[in-house]
Amino acid sequence: MQGGLPSLELVERVCSGERRAVARMLSRAEAGGEEAREALDLLYRRAGRAHVVGMTGVPGSGKSTLVAKLIAAALAAGRRIGVVAIDPSSPFSGGAILGDRIRMGEVSGHPAVFVRSMASRGALGGLAPGTLEAVDVLDAAGYDMVFVETVGVGQDEVDVVRAAHTTVVVSAPGLGDDIQAIKAGILEIADVHVVSKGDKPEADRTVTDLKAMLGLALPAAGLKRPVPVIKTSSARGEGIGELLAAIDAHRDHLVASGEYQGRRQAIRERRTLKAAEQILHEEFERHRQGRMADLVAELAAGTLSPQTAARRLVARIGTEIVP
Amino acid sequence: MQGGLPSLELVERVCSGERRAVARMLSRAEAGGEEAREALDLLYRRAGRAHVVGMTGVPGSGKSTLVAKLIAAALAAGRRIGVVAIDPSSPFSGGAILGDRIRMGEVSGHPAVFVRSMASRGALGGLAPGTLEAVDVLDAAGYDMVFVETVGVGQDEVDVVRAAHTTVVVSAPGLGDDIQAIKAGILEIADVHVVSKGDKPEADRTVTDLKAMLGLALPAAGLKRPVPVIKTSSARGEGIGELLAAIDAHRDHLVASGEYQGRRQAIRERRTLKAAEQILHEEFERHRQGRMADLVAELAAGTLSPQTAARRLVARIGTEIVP
Numbered sequence: 001m002q003g004g005l006p007s008l009e010l011v012e013r014v015c016s017g018e019r020r021a022v023a024r025m026l027s028r029a030e031a032g033g034e035e036a037r038e039a040l041d042l043l044y045r046r047a048g049r050a051h052v053v054g055m056t057g058v059p060g061s062g063k064s065t066l067v068a069k070l071i072a073a074a075l076a077a078g079r080r081i082g083v084v085a086i087d088p089s090s091p092f093s094g095g096a097i098l099g100d101r102i103r104m105g106e107v108s109g110h111p112a113v114f115v116r117s118m119a120s121r122g123a124l125g126g127l128a129p130g131t132l133e134a135v136d137v138l139d140a141a142g143y144d145m146v147f148v149e150t151v152g153v154g155q156d157e158v159d160v161v162r163a164a165h166t167t168v169v170v171s172a173p174g175l176g177d178d179i180q181a182i183k184a185g186i187l188e189i190a191d192v193h194v195v196s197k198g199d200k201p202e203a204d205r206t207v208t209d210l211k212a213m214l215g216l217a218l219p220a221a222g223l224k225r226p227v228p229v230i231k232t233s234s235a236r237g238e239g240i241g242e243l244l245a246a247i248d249a250h251r252d253h254l255v256a257s258g259e260y261q262g263r264r265q266a267i268r269e270r271r272t273l274k275a276a277e278q279i280l281h282e283e284f285e286r287h288r289q290g291r292m293a294d295l296v297a298e299l300a301a302g303t304l305s306p307q308t309a310a311r312r313l314v315a316r317i318g319t320e321i322v323p
Numbered sequence: 324m325q326g327g328l329p330s331l332e333l334v335e336r337v338c339s340g341e342r343r344a345v346a347r348m349l350s351r352a353e354a355g356g357e358e359a360r361e362a363l364d365l366l367y368r369r370a371g372r373a374h375v376v377g378m379t380g381v382p383g384s385g386k387s388t389l390v391a392k393l394i395a396a397a398l399a400a401g402r403r404i405g406v407v408a409i410d411p412s413s414p415f416s417g418g419a420i421l422g423d424r425i426r427m428g429e430v431s432g433h434p435a436v437f438v439r440s441m442a443s444r445g446a447l448g449g450l451a452p453g454t455l456e457a458v459d460v461l462d463a464a465g466y467d468m469v470f471v472e473t474v475g476v477g478q479d480e481v482d483v484v485r486a487a488h489t490t491v492v493v494s495a496p497g498l499g500d501d502i503q504a505i506k507a508g509i510l511e512i513a514d515v516h517v518v519s520k521g522d523k524p525e526a527d528r529t530v531t532d533l534k535a536m537l538g539l540a541l542p543a544a545g546l547k548r549p550v551p552v553i554k555t556s557s558a559r560g561e562g563i564g565e566l567l568a569a570i571d572a573h574r575d576h577l578v579a580s581g582e583y584q585g586r587r588q589a590i591r592e593r594r595t596l597k598a599a600e601q602i603l604h605e606e607f608e609r610h611r612q613g614r615m616a617d618l619v620a621e622l623a624a625g626t627l628s629p630q631t632a633a634r635r636l637v638a639r640i641g642t643e644i645v646p
Binding site: 040041133179240268272278281285298305306310 | 367514603638
């Protein structure tokens with residue numbers, strides 16, 4: 001087994017903040033399987049103190065640079081920061097494309113920062129194992145804030161970001177209509193909006209447009225609290241402190257209003273669903289030559305529709321799983 | 324029940340190519356449920372003749388305009404064309420954002436064309452019901468080619484496009500680095516590559532870059548056949564005929580090489596998996612207050628991890644589903 005360290009000992013070391021144990025635990029989570037599950041179950045009960053902040057935005061919004069600036073500001077305020085950077089990855093190799101986030105720059109070497117890049121897609125397809133659990137690991141390791149950063153265009157990525165207490169959606173001026181349409185799909189999940197590249201002349205217009213869109217869209221979505229729109233410029237270092245303050249204010253609002261418990265529960269339920277989908281996916285991929293044999297044969301004959309085959313698949317896997 | 328028409332009669336009318344029956348069947352598929360499933364199972368056995376072409380590309384690639392031009396070319400060749408246009412949609416309302424594809428322009432009114440816009444996300448989240456089945460409906464209705472068009476950045480959208488016999492990935496010159504990274508995730512699924520906006524001066528460079536990238540990436544992915552890269556200009560109407568020819572050539576290659584059966588089977592299996600994930604998702608959403616109650620309570624207490632809750636969920640739903 002990887003590392004060979006018993007789960008209980010590894011978990012203790014993670015919880016005492018030992019950097020190498022955190023790295024090892026994250027690798028174990030990524031590898032998946034029984035051993036990972038045991039350790040993660042232990043860790044899960046020790047997590048729950050960190051403020052988890054999801055950061056997403058359309059491609060080209062300069063999100064990674066912004067996250068680096070934000071971390072620098074949080075470090076200056078004396079906080080310990082964990083970062084889970086979700087990379088788009090190849091559906092064939094499963095590997096992360098961007099690898100170590102060079103854009104995180106100097107902050108990634110800081111002793112109070114732990115950055116981990118993770119591929120969004122596993123070797124068997126679906127969300128990569130350990131992606132959501134990485135947040136628990138950093139949380140249990142005592143990081144005050146855990147940022148989950150992703151290019152938020154895919155559903156997997158949106159699901160990851162929604163497993164955060166506070167979700168920040170980054171827009172940039174002048175990215176074209178097609179992109180705006182995509183963005184509309186993630187507009188409603190934002191607790192804080194950012195318009196990046198605030199030094200561009202079109203930025204003020206983007207802020208105005210966004211506020212107008214939010215004014216129209218949010219009452220329909222049943223949101224009560226006005227969502228702040230913060231203009232930032234990574235190049236000029238402007239708006240970063242305000243953004244950190246807005247993120248803190250959102251957490252304070254959740255706690256003061258009593259919404260915090262409800263949100264955490266919604267996150268747990270979404271994560272459960274996501275994990276269930278993953279189990280099904282992995283079981284199917286792993287056993288498609290074996291126990292799926294008759295489904296495969298009937299599918300090949302064209303006599304069984306995918307919809308009906310799917311119902312049989314769920315029933316069969318369900319009876320074989322011992323929780 | 325919607326429409327009230329018995330499944331068998333509706334299916335017969337669809338198979339005879341009756342336009343209103345096709346529209347009604349698509350609405351029934353979108354509504355989902357038992358009645359839809361019955362009709363779709365009947366239809367599924369009548370489908371299998373159409374050449375299904377998936378078209379995807381990054382936002383801003385001008386894909387919709389290109390599809391309209393391509394349809395016009397296929398119509399000129401005497402073919403009947405079905406189009407399923409997958410729209411990004413709001414995770415809250417579930418509604419399609421782009422609505423009727425105005426960019427399809429004049430071809431959408433042609434008697435030998437049937438265009439249907441579908442939302443990518445259902446009201447309960449997950450892929451919208453009927454999205455993949457819409458292809459079967461148009462196939463069974465006798466359309467020679469069925470195009471499935473989507474902005475291919477999300478996993479749901481990629482899954483939809485991969486349910487095609489021939490997958491076309493559209494790139495555009497000068498869309499920036501972040502977008503290229505995303506695109507890398509869909510590069511390998513292409514059977515035909517298009518560089519759109521061929522009238523732009525940077526287009527030749529994009530073609531060269533893409534060919535270089537394919538030369539490096541594809542042997543590693545185990546692909547034997549060189550993937551054509553076609554430069555098109557919708558504005559000038561250039562390259563459209565070549566694109567149609569490349570799509571036809573790919574189908575001919577699949578048939579001649581014997582790969583066609585294997586690919587169809589892979590599609591059926593992927594669709595089964597996708598449908599299984601959807602069943603699980605919908606069951607969870609539908610019953611989270613009822614039969615999930617004890618899971619929810621244990622999750623709320625923080626004693627049960629989402630991973631372990633997920634295993635119980637799959638087991639429970641499995642035993643409750645009667646295929």
